Amino acid sequence: KILISCVANSVPRKNIPFLIELFRQLNSKKPNKYHLFIAGGFGQDTNKIKHLINYYGLKKNISYKQNLLNSEISSLLRLSKFFCLFSKEVNREFEGFGIVFLEAMFTKNIILSSKHGGIQNIIQNKKNGYLFNINRRDIKTKIIKKIEFISKNKKERKRIISNAYSSSFNFSWDKNISEILNLSLK
Secondary structure, three states: OEEEEEEOOOOHHHOHHHHHHHHHHHHHHOOOOEEEEEEEOOOOOHHHHHHHHHHOOOOOOEEEEEOOOHHHHHHHHHHOOEEEEOOOOEOOEOOOOOHHHHHHHHOOOEEEEEOOHHHHHOOOEOOOEEEEOOOOOOHHHHHHHHHHHHHHOHHHHHHHHHHHHHHHOOOOHHHHHHHHHHHHOO
16 A cells, blocks of 8 residues: 655644545555554544544544654654645634755655645745645645646656755755854844
């Protein structure tokens, strides 16, 4: 099975129910070809996520684990082929920078994400990952088509992975701290 990962707390702005709905549609088109592994901490949506997995009968196709060790998350990202996180603004909360995206890029995952918050500072659409406007009515179909296309198209997969891996080296704590200091001293 092709592993799709998501590392995020179970809070509304992480929009994990959207990902489960998307995966349900993907799985109905291509039964048992993909497996979704959601890793994160407990939050307001924990029970909702568990309910959706049970309701759709996806226990065999979706793993949902909380509070994994960093080493377990690292192993998950090394095994997965796609990293998906479709965050949204909720009550004026938005997605910040998102180090997990860099970790996924470094471990050679294809990134699929919403055009939201800090991810737009990391992902260059169609160059080192894919960004989607999740408010569009037909967006789940478009994301599924992109997953299927990338799964079949080795050349495109290699191009995106190579760009993403290279891009992951453009960010470091030292660079970020220097930029913040430079901006604050002006």
